[in-house]
Amino acid sequence: MITNKVTPTALAQPVELDAVRRRARLEGLLDIRDRLSTLSVERRSHGLEDAMQTFGQQMAVEAAIDQEFPEVFAERFGAWVAAEVQLEHDTYRMHPECGICQAIAQRAGINIDPPEAA
Numbered sequence: 001m002i003t004n005k006v007t008p009t010a011l012a013q014p015v016e017l018d019a020v021r022r023r024a025r026l027e028g029l030l031d032i033r034d035r036l037s038t039l040s041v042e043r044r045s046h047g048l049e050d051a052m053q054t055f056g057q058q059m060a061v062e063a064a065i066d067q068e069f070p071e072v073f074a075e076r077f078g079a080w081v082a083a084e085v086q087l088e089h090d091t092y093r094m095h096p097e098c099g100i101c102q103a104i105a106q107r108a109g110i111n112i113d114p115p116e117a118a
């Protein structure tokens with residue numbers, strides 16, 4: 001028999017859906033932050049003029065993460081900084097993980113893979 005009675009399971013669904021949406025929102029923000037961080041460090045390392053614009057976009061996304069998910073922001077901030085320091089490089093030193101360096105090396109036919117990866 002079909003009734004319009006609200007069951008405990010039906011009541012739980014919106015909460016679960018909200019949690020799923022919230023998780024998707026967080027994953028989306030973290031993905032955008034990672035991409036902007038990489039772009040920002042690469043462009044700064046190569047002295048490109050739009051590096052500060054990319055960095056500003058990264059700061060805006062990080063502010064959104066801090067506002068909506070402060071515990072995640074606090075947990076990950078140190079790792080974010082460490083990853084940026086690791087990727088940062090002098091303009092005249094090729095970095096194997098830098099997309100700009102990879103493009104330059106590919107065009108010039110240079111192998112910039114670290115020795116242990118070769």
Ligand SMILES: [Zn+2]
Pocket residue numbers: 042045046089094095098099100101102
């Ligand atoms: Zn580079």
